[in-house]
Amino acid sequence: MVRTPPYPDTVVEASLPLCRPDPAALPQLEIPQPSAVTTNQRQNEAENCQSKMQGWWDQSISKNMGLPDGYQHVSVLLIKWHDEIDQLEVAQEVRDLEKLFKETFNYQTTVVELDAVKPQLRLECEITRFAFENDAKHNLLILYYAGHGIYNHKEDILYLAAYSGSELPRVSWNEAVRTLVNNVEGDIFALMDCCFASNPYARSILDFSRIFEIMAASGVDQVTPRPGKHSFTRALIESLEALAAQFKDSFFSTRDLHEKVIVKRPNTPPALWRGIPNNNRHVRLSPMKGGQQNQVAGPKKETPRGLLSLQFALRDDRLSQLQIDVLTRTLPKAFHNARAPVHNILWLDFKNARPPRATFKTAATMVTSLNRWKSLPGGSSQSSTSVKRKADQMTPDHSEDTPRNKKMVNGSLDSNSDG
Incomplete structure (x- = not known):
């Protein structure tokens, strides 16, 4: 069954202007930010792990190279x-x-x-x-x-x-x-x-x-x-x-x-x-077991003539105590076999090489949304004006600096301070 249009001989024109909506009328999308507490916790965990690995390395390298432990x-x-x-x-x-x-x-x-x-x-x-x-x-x-x-x-x-x-x-x-x-x-x-x-x-x-x-x-x-x-x-x-x-x-x-x-x-x-x-x-x-004696002058040890710095790109984000023990046993031997004897192998640093995925994802989402927004008619002039107005209304927070400055008089402590 074919339906006949109500106005067969009439052309109906419709104008649908595409305009940029008012930002104030849009629901505010809150972009999640990494928690300061979570970030601090992760940083503390990483530093604790770093400190623990350094302790394992120092003890193991001292044992395997005949160096003083502590x-x-x-x-x-x-x-x-x-x-x-x-x-x-x-x-x-x-x-x-x-x-x-x-x-x-x-x-x-x-x-x-x-x-x-x-x-x-x-x-x-x-x-x-x-x-x-x-x-x-x-x-x-x-x-x-x-x-x-x-x-x-x-x-x-x-x-x-x-x-x-x-x-x-x-x-x-x-x-x-x-x-x-x-x-x-x-x-x-x-x-x-x-x-x-x-x-x-x-x-x-x-x-x-x-x-x-x-x-x-x-x-x-x-x-x-x-x-x-x-x-x-x-x-x-x-x-x-x-x-x-x-x-x-x-x-x-x-x-x-x-x-x-x-x-x-x-x-x-x-x-x-x-x-x-x-x-x-x-x-x-650590407490010195059995006390310690005054230093007795002896022959001066040979001073190292070179310091070699290498960077190892590892698969994992940490080393176990067993892995560190194996490394401290094999590395000195490798240098000895290469006829490049070492006095010591010091642990300087261990960093996590993985990029912060959440931060990258958030940045990519913001860039994509911004490009789509600018593609709408009306341009970005209103947005920039609105943002600038909001920025002009903001003032830096010096609340943390105020009490510090009150304690300083001509580069010295005020008499009421405990410093």
Whole structure:
């Protein structure tokens, strides 16, 4: 059956304009963003895995190459101001930390008290003497400071001071440690319980064969609580005690220590910095079994003449302890067979080479949607105008910077700060 149109002799024209819809009338599509918590968790898991693999490598390479497992000698230099001019009164916490290093860890300790008489020369002299008497290839030097910290932004210098503000005495930490970090053979671990401890200072070291780490009580441009139950030193003591009991017959890394302190000070977390570029190795700590003897001068070992850096593209995103053991047994033999004997094979870094798939997918989706949107009549002028208007209405959030700036007066701490 064929139906006859109602208007057989009439032509009906319809105009259907295709126009760009009003963005305000469209439902807002929320593009999922990676969770900050999830990202931090993944980063922490990766760093924990990295630290664990480094520990396996260090122990295994030492066993297979006949090298010392751990440090042969650990020395600690504790720096404070004399009690008569120490405004923060750090003496008790320094004594407790020294006792822990000496009695629990069997480390050699030295306490230096600075006074108002030529404190810069005294500090540099004590640090140089400390390094000269205790430095060696397989040794660890620990430097600890407790007191005021004042950062001068114009000079880019961290000053250690007995008082807050600009009053003397004070010393330049940059100058004091420059010779130390550029000339010693052993590893260095600095513990800084002062305000602005994370601000830049001597970090231009290019020797990949050793470790230089700094654990700072405060972040960049941040202050830290004075001595007491919330202080960095008190959390450090409690964390070292817990880790020493937990790792009686093995090692724990500075990353383990850093995480312990963060748990105790979540509102004022410390920062762990690496002083040597492209070197992600961590200092490993453990009590010295049976104590340690003073270093006896012996024949100087041959200094390596070459440093070979290779990059291995692996199938997996991590190595097992068994795989590391096999590698540390076979690699030295391979170099020996090639008549290129090695002194040591250091673990520097391990990175995940896989691209972030979710981020790439999100970017591709956004680009595709944008191209389709621009292909509609009406162009992108309205969209750009709308976006610009919204951007012009936004102002940067300086809420985090405001309290920091209030604590700074002419590059120094305000008198109300605990730094």
